[in-house]
Amino acid sequence: MIYLKKQTFEQSAARLEEIVKKLEMGNIPIDESLKLFEEGTKLAEFCNSCLDNAQQKIIELTELEAEDANAEQ
Amino acid sequence: MNSPVITVTQLNSYLKSIIEGDENLRNIYVCGEVSNFTNHYRTGHFYMVLKDAESSIKAVMFRSNAQRLRFMPENGMMIIARGRISIFERDGQYQLYIDDMQPYGAGALSVAYEQLKNRLASEGLFDEKLKKAIPVCPSRVGVITSPTGAAIHDILNVLGRRFPLAEVIFCPVEVQGVNAAQQIVEAIERFNAGRYADVLIVGRGGGSIEDLWTFNEERVARAVFSSDIPIISAVGHETDFTICDFVADLRAPTPSAAAELAVPNRVVLMEHINQLKNSLINILNLEIEKKRTVIKSLTGSKFFSSPIYYIDVKRQTVDSLVEKMSVYMKREVNEKQSILSLLCGKLHALSPLKVLARGYSLTLKNNSALCSIKEVEIGDEVDVMLSDGLLNCSILSKAE
Numbered sequence: 504m505i506y507l508k509k510q511t512f513e514q515s516a517a518r519l520e521e522i523v524k525k526l527e528m529g530n531i532p533i534d535e536s537l538k539l540f541e542e543g544t545k546l547a548e549f550c551n552s553c554l555d556n557a558q559q560k561i562i563e564l565t566e567l568e569a570e571d572a573n574a575e576q
Numbered sequence: 577m578n579s580p581v582i583t584v585t586q587l588n589s590y591l592k593s594i595i596e597g598d599e600n601l602r603n604i605y606v607c608g609e610v611s612n613f614t615n616h617y618r619t620g621h622f623y624m625v626l627k628d629a630e631s632s633i634k635a636v637m638f639r640s641n642a643q644r645l646r647f648m649p650e651n652g653m654m655i656i657a658r659g660r661i662s663i664f665e666r667d668g669q670y671q672l673y674i675d676d677m678q679p680y681g682a683g684a685l686s687v688a689y690e691q692l693k694n695r696l697a698s699e700g701l702f703d704e705k706l707k708k709a710i711p712v713c714p715s716r717v718g719v720i721t722s723p724t725g726a727a728i729h730d731i732l733n734v735l736g737r738r739f740p741l742a743e744v745i746f747c748p749v750e751v752q753g754v755n756a757a758q759q760i761v762e763a764i765e766r767f768n769a770g771r772y773a774d775v776l777i778v779g780r781g782g783g784s785i786e787d788l789w790t791f792n793e794e795r796v797a798r799a800v801f802s803s804d805i806p807i808i809s810a811v812g813h814e815t816d817f818t819i820c821d822f823v824a825d826l827r828a829p830t831p832s833a834a835a836e837l838a839v840p841n842r843v844v845l846m847e848h849i850n851q852l853k854n855s856l857i858n859i860l861n862l863e864i865e866k867k868r869t870v871i872k873s874l875t876g877s878k879f880f881s882s883p884i885y886y887i888d889v890k891r892q893t894v895d896s897l898v899e900k901m902s903v904y905m906k907r908e909v910n911e912k913q914s915i916l917s918l919l920c921g922k923l924h925a926l927s928p929l930k931v932l933a934r935g936y937s938l939t940l941k942n943n944s945a946l947c948s949i950k951e952v953e954i955g956d957e958v959d960v961m962l963s964d965g966l967l968n969c970s971i972l973s974k975a976e
């Protein structure tokens with residue numbers, strides 16, 4: 504579950520879609536299916552918690568530009 | 577009357593002073609059709625002839641005035657020009673010096689709008705094929721609008737309600753007035769420089785055509801077109817169409833609508849995620865059930881329940897093969913026997929012994945058959961074969 508924290512919602516949702524598609528196609532050894540299933544349910548949980556807990560964040564463009572300028576120095 | 581002789585220059589200069597001294601010719605409005613229009617490539621002055629059905633007059637508009645025009649005069653266009661009459665002394669040509677002009681009928685802005693729209697359309701800036709796809713799930717939504725108007729509040733409200741996951745990167749700009757176009761162009765360029773957003777909303781709330789004019793300016797349109805980040809335009813109300821709207825990758829009727837188009841709905845997303853989760857469970861259960869059925873059909877087969885059965889089956893096969901083999905062998909022997917007796921019959925029919933039985937005989941000397949009397953001498957002994965035995969004979973005489 505910890506490794507998921509680093510991922511964004513978008514990546515997790517995309518991976519979840521991919522897993523479901525893979526499983527729908529079939530022809531996967533059962534132990535691999537189980538692994539995918541486990542990963543998929545964790546991703547779903549993560550996505551839902553993202554959507555539940557998100558707070559809108561507003562940043563001014565100048566802040567991002569300043570960050571980038573600092574990073575370059 | 578004794579008039580003094582004057583030069584041409586003096587004459588033209590005199591006429592000029594008279595014309596320029598006439599109040600009526602100092603600030604006049606002239607309505608006419610533009611013809612012979614030239615936009616001088618080096619000086620930027622406009623030269624043209626204004627005419628109506630019966631008459632025409634030369635006209636010039638110097639660059640300082642010409643570049644303030646929002647539309648471009650064209651041949652055949654009816655205009656109202658404001659200016660003064662004076663004389664171009666070098667040619668002795670009187671002409672209209674235009675300070676400003678308006679298209680006759682339609683307003684200058686709407687003519688400028690149509691002209692720019694047609695030009696950009698012919699350049700392909702509105703081409704549907706060049707429009708970039710709006711990302712379904714952006715991480716960062718860039719917003720370029722006024723910090724004070726209702727638009728920013730509407731946009732933030734909708735974004736926050738629908739998809740608070742997306743960070744909002746806000747770049748406040750003026751959306752009307754002389755600085756607006758430059759600020760919007762720069763904002764679009766700054767967003768692109770650092771790729772600070774996945775999608776941009778550019779717009780403002782409603783207003784008059786003059787208020788919205790910034791979004792009809794060519795450089796704004798070109799900046800929108802050049803942006804690598806997809807742009808949703810949201811200018812004014814549903815009925816307002818700006819050039820910016822045509823160039824943008826997606827046009828939203830209002831700023832709120834732009835926010836709705838920029839991000840997915842959280843509620844719908846959650847439903848989708850849960851649907852995916854359910855299909856995960858269903859697929860896996862189905863898979864397990866399928867595998868279970870396969871195992872069941874395997875363990876339930878006769879092979880598993882009584883392996884001896886398979887040996888019996890094989891034994892039966894061997895037995896039936898042995899039986900078949902003996903049947904074939906018998907048939908083969910019989911066939912050969914009948915062929916043999918047939919051949920014996922034929923052989924018998926051809927035997928010379930048969931001929932002997934009918935009273936013919938065969939004469940042999942030293943066991944070889946004689947065919948001519950020349951083969952024996954008087955006194956030789958020969959054997960005569962009859963059907964039932966041999967006669968040993970001596971040759972007494974020969975006759976031909």
